Amino acid sequence: GDVKYTGLKRLVIKTAAGGTVRTDDNVASTPSPSSFAESFETATAMIASTTLIVGDHVRTLGYLTLGDGGGNDYDIVAAATGTADGGVYIDLATHQALGLFSNGVHSVRQWGSVGTTDNTTVNQAAVLYAETNGYSLFFPPHADGYLTEKINIKTGGIKIYGEHTTMIHKYETIETSGGAGTTNAWPVFMVYRGAHDVEVTGFKFTSHSSIATVQAAVPGWESYLSHIAVNSADNIWIHHNEFSGTQPRAIF
Numbered sequence: 001g002d003v004k005y006t007g008l009k010r011l012v013i014k015t016a017a018g019g020t021v022r023t024d025d026n027v028a029s030t031p032s033p034s035s036f037a038e039s040f041e042t043a044t045a046m047i048a049s050t051t052l053i054v055g056d057h058v059r060t061l062g063y064l065t066l067g068d069g070g071g072n073d074y075d076i077v078a079a080a081t082g083t084a085d086g087g088v089y090i091d092l093a094t095h096q097a098l099g100l101f102s103n104g105v106h107s108v109r110q111w112g113s114v115g116t117t118d119n120t121t122v123n124q125a126a127v128l129y130a131e132t133n134g135y136s137l138f139f140p141p142h143a144d145g146y147l148t149e150k151i152n153i154k155t156g157g158i159k160i161y162g163e164h165t166t167m168i169h170k171y172e173t174i175e176t177s178g179g180a181g182t183t184n185a186w187p188v189f190m191v192y193r194g195a196h197d198v199e200v201t202g203f204k205f206t207s208h209s210s211i212a213t214v215q216a217a218v219p220g221w222e223s224y225l226s227h228i229a230v231n232s233a234d235n236i237w238i239h240h241n242e243f244s245g246t247q248p249r250a251i252f
Helices: 043-048 120-133 211-217
Strands: 003-005 011-014 020-024 036-040 057-060 072-078 090-091 094-101 138-139 151-153 156-169 174-176 184-186 189-190 194-209 226-230 233-241 249-251
Touching: 011 090, 036 043, 043 057, 043 090, 090 194, 120 151, 120 156, 151 156, 194 226
Parallel strands: 036 057, 138 156, 151 189, 156 194, 189 226, 194 233, 226 249
Antiparallel strands: 003 011, 011 020, 057 072, 072 094, 090 094, 174 184
């Protein structure tokens, strides 16, 4: 929706249909005459906007739905300024939105990890950004969807935390690698060789029933199936998590 400014510095946030979401009096500042600010219920609505120009400062109040925890502040920048990942850089019709994370919290929901869907790709994008920049990454509880692949932690320097957040294996990918007879069924988090200073806390790990299919498909390998895999990494702190389901191991 549009943000309308008056001489009295009143901020009115409206939906696309014209309904008022919020009215704030005594707004500290107004946009410069050469640009305007807008606030949107969702990132989806921001992406659909045709009125944004480079230099605009934009706020969203959700990612897919209003109040879903995926809201963020953005600067509108030129197209192809960065690589679009759905969170830090979001492609618009003719520009990009650069996520600012103004409240200091980095949440997977700001990459679109909301709803009961496969969130593997967006979660991986969020982890890569947090890992590269040394940020902590929050996985909020409820409606977190599921995973169909592992989440890679390749270098470390990251804290990944939830609040009793359920991480569900929808199904495990079976890949043949390293020659005949070598098969990998991936965990939720895969900490790579050489990674360091990784903390994982606050999760409830569980498995979809199809894990039995994986176990039947890779006889002799089922004992290697785990929720978290750590490969010759240093300073790994895994604490205050719950593990359930049919995985023989919590950590391997």
